[in-house]
Amino acid sequence: MVIYRDEYRLYNFGPGHPFSPVRLEMLTSLLQALGVWKEPLAPREATREEVLSVHSERLVRRVEAASRGERVPDLEHYGLGTGDTPVFPGMDRAARILVGGTLEGARRILAGEKRVLQLGGGLHHAQYDRSSGFCVYNDLSVAIRHLTRAGLRVAYLDIDVHHGDGVQWIHYEEEEVLTLSLHESGRYLFPGTGHVHEIGRGEGVGRKLNLPLEPFTEDESYLEAFEALVPWALGAFRPDVLVVQAGADAHFLDPLADLLLTTRAYARIFPLILDYAEAYAGGRVLFTLGGGYSLDATVRVWALLYHVFHGLPLPERLPEGWLREWEGRLGQPLTPTLHDPHAPYPEIPRRQEIEKRNRLTLERLMELLRSHLVH
């Protein structure tokens, strides 16, 4: 089941902002042009109370006031009105619409649906008391809380290139939520967190996993770590449902980060996630989108996700008419095939060192978690 409504595009920080609603417009028009678009389920927007299941009243009040155009003097303390997360009219409702979509996904899972793809959301940086990094409200955590309140154990998997800090901190002390984030190391990259030693607190100890990868990590090294870590953690935790943040900004074309995945890695990752859901979570999986700031790459990665999700064969070339229209609108050439060309970037001289360091990080993480996760 796919969840989407056009009003997702109201979540718009303005022209020139990387978190652009154009991505959704391009994606849905591409899926239509490919002839695979099926009418999605349109969710209702989340209520204020639903947002308050993971956020503070004082944050929500400020978002509401700022959305109405009121001047809020301490807005920056709440992570709003910044360069990354500026205020726009109607921001509260726009954010609640995205939350509503992911929450609807959680409801559908509880109602017996196995696979849900929410074509939006993934706002993993928003924290209890603070908006952050393009993320006003945390749709993922609202959905996760809905699932845990219904008694389910949730495994959250985050493949966005940035650490899923908001989701991690909100559930940091919860035993019934496993968070697992693979990301570019926070040594340099926003938000600066996601070290291997962040493993949870209190009841949550050993339930929060972070694999910080070296800048310029490529497909092979990423997949090696992914295939070693994810089934190991899921097998030990035995969740009832998998919630996946499928950010596409680990792609090598992404302008904000430095991992070097190609579409071929994603063509492996997405089916693996479905397999893992079958093996460890009764087949239940809820996907959301997330980061992804190269229009060219992001749209192809998510189109790939849509195909894998539906078990459709992958197209090779993208439709000519669609390409012509969007190349015209964007004023830039687009990759004409779903997959990246072979060897799309120059050889990375430090490859071996990077692979070695990633292996070491993985070993450290598994060593640190072994006694907690496997009894």
Place this chain on the structure above:
Amino acid sequence: MLIQDVMRFPVVTVEPGVTLEEAYRLLLERGIRHLPVMEEGRLVGIITDRDIRLATSHLNPRGPCPGCTRVAEVMTQEVVTAHPLDPVEEAARVMRERKIGSLPVLEDGALVGIVTGIDLLDALLKLTGVTEPSGRLEVRLPDRVGELARLTGFLAGRGINIHSLLSYPEDKEVVRAVVRVNTLETHLLAEGLRQEGFEVLWPPKKPW
């Protein structure tokens, strides 16, 4: 950042007549490593877990006697101290130069706090801004008037909040500035900075 911002208080202390066994138990219970020694409200020495372990080691020619040796026999006298208004870097320098792990903090002769290496590490974490969601820029600047202003002015013009700014000399002519900024868009900032003639070391320019 001053000592009074990072020091711990109240301070756990001992009297000179206490045995090493009692002092050691106190260190274990409180999870600390340094005990200022007080006599009639006056600081007369300091004793650490290491002093006690060395004094009571089997390898010590005087032999282990934790129950009969007094703190006064082992403690370090002429204690190096700090004032609450000393800057933290001053405390770090003294501790590094003297190779000591803590400084009792005195004000008008009274013990008002203690600062240890751990507190200075906390201070360093805070100074580097890593406790806030942020990205990191590293820029090489000529060591001359106005260069940092040019850098911060550029960031201000882009509406970027700076969580922290550290700089240190690379050599006689060059300073490295490490800036933690409240943004995901460090790559775009780096591009902008390069166009303005700055030498940005991180994030790197991708050759494609």
